[in-house]
Amino acid sequence: MSEDLKEExxxxxEEMARMKDELRDVAGKEQRKSRGLYIDFGSNMHxxxxxxxQGIAEGVHGELEKSICIGPGGVRILRRREPMTEEEQKxxxxxxxxxxxxxxxxxxxxxxxxxxxxGEYINELQQKLSEITTSTLSSHLNVxxxxxxxxxxxxxxxxxxxxxxxxxxxxxxxxxxxxxKRDEE
Amino acid sequence: xxxxxxxxxxxxxxxxxxxTFLKTDxxxxxxxxxxxxxxxxxxxxxxxxxxxxxxxxLVDTIVETEEGAVGKSVEMEIDKPFLMLGKAEEQQxxxxxxxxxxxxxxxxxxxxxxxxxxxxxxxxxxKRGMMGDCPCYGEGEVxxxxxxxxxLDVLMLKGSKLTCKIAKMMFVSxxxxxxxxxxxxxxxSTHGRACIVKR
Numbered sequence: 225m226s227e228d229l230k231e232e233x234x235x236x237x238e239e240m241a242r243m244k245d246e247l248r249d250v251a252g253k254e255q256r257k258s259r260g261l262y263i264d265f266g267s268n269m270h271x272x273x274x275x276x277x278q279g280i281a282e283g284v285h286g287e288l289e290k291s292i293c294i295g296p297g298g299v300r301i302l303r304r305r306e307p308m309t310e311e312e313q314k315x316x317x318x319x320x321x322x323x324x325x326x327x328x329x330x331x332x333x334x335x336x337x338x339x340x341x342x343g344e345y346i347n348e349l350q351q352k353l354s355e356i357t358t359s360t361l362s363s364h365l366n367v368x369x370x371x372x373x374x375x376x377x378x379x380x381x382x383x384x385x386x387x388x389x390x391x392x393x394x395x396x397x398x399x400x401x402x403x404x405k406r407d408e409e
Numbered sequence: 410x411x412x413x414x415x416x417x418x419x420x421x422x423x424x425x426x427x428x429t430f431l432k433t434d435x436x437x438x439x440x441x442x443x444x445x446x447x448x449x450x451x452x453x454x455x456x457x458x459x460x461x462x463x464x465x466x467l468v469d470t471i472v473e474t475e476e477g478a479v480g481k482s483v484e485m486e487i488d489k490p491f492l493m494l495g496k497a498e499e500q501q502x503x504x505x506x507x508x509x510x511x512x513x514x515x516x517x518x519x520x521x522x523x524x525x526x527x528x529x530x531x532x533x534x535x536k537r538g539m540m541g542d543c544p545c546y547g548e549g550e551v552x553x554x555x556x557x558x559x560x561l562d563v564l565m566l567k568g569s570k571l572t573c574k575i576a577k578m579m580f581v582s583x584x585x586x587x588x589x590x591x592x593x594x595x596x597x598s599t600h601g602r603a604c605i606v607k608r
Contacts, residue, residue: 343473377469378482380434387477387605 323388326371327396331356332364336373336385336393343382415535417459417527418448421520422504423511424462430493430500431550435571435582436564437467438493438552445507445515447527448497455501457494457551459527461515464491466554468564468573470580472587472596474603479596480589483575485562487554490523490530495550534561 326332331353338344338352350361365383368374373389376382385393424444431438444462448455464487471480507520517523534553549567556562556576565572573580579590589596595606 343478375471375478375481377435377471378467378484379437379469384471384473384478387474387479390477 322371323392326367326373327392332368333396335364335368336389339383339385343384345382414452415531416450417524419524421507421523422446423507425503425505428503431566435469440464443511445511445523446504447524455497457492457497459490459492459530461490463488470573470578470589472589472598472603474598489555490526492530492534492553
């Protein structure tokens, strides 16, 4: 065979190999098209997705750190609030101390507990809390009323736990449960 | 507005005993004996009195909610002339004629001085003779007390419905419903379920 003919055959083989590759690519695209949407991301897709996922993960992690509260009642997710104004941030420490002082007696906590299910007359409270004498019970009720945790209907005579009273009682009992649990561990 | 014929009696009376005008599960209004009184007629019919003596007012302006009670009991000692409309005929047997001594104890030099004060109060409440509908006609009671801000606090009762306005607080209650409006919040309670709206 002459050199020219050999060269001609070599070029034809190269041409055929190239055409086979092209044909394979076209066939692959056609197959993917037949399954649905085909998007050519190119070679940077993997990096793009990785960057995006990293950003999402960092964002979620940051939000969770700010919003998750783990307390004695379990895991709670707090809703984001607008920052408090300076006026809202003012605290009357005198009033706060008065409330804490009112809560700072076992008998008074038992009185609040007894009122959690509805108003009671003093004789009904006396029956429920028989370990407390009448005069002591009246004294405790006065303290709770002064602190705004309890209110008395002057006409009907019943004692009712107030909205702050309910909140204060729940706070005191939740904190005590948390501390008890921590001490057990 | 229709002009009503308001007429204060010229005779000054005094109560012969302690009287309780109102006693419900949420409110009490009572006066001591020797309280001065002058009768009020509207359109020729006895409709009420102006009193001046030791008066005690108690109103439980408290709304019970699932999250706790909101409001407070109002307790007031009133020693200025106040108005009562309604139950006029029921009270008639409880008075005697006031003497100058009784008037002097309350700071009045003559019966006219007391009736002039009573007329001032009437003018404030009824706006100088022009009066709209008054719920006291036929049933119900209305009380109007002057307060330290020189406005009138009002308490009205008709059947089971109580309406009270004391200073900036308003309270309305019926058998199963209550509404309390104070400076900071409005509380609405219906059949034990409540909604608190912060202002």
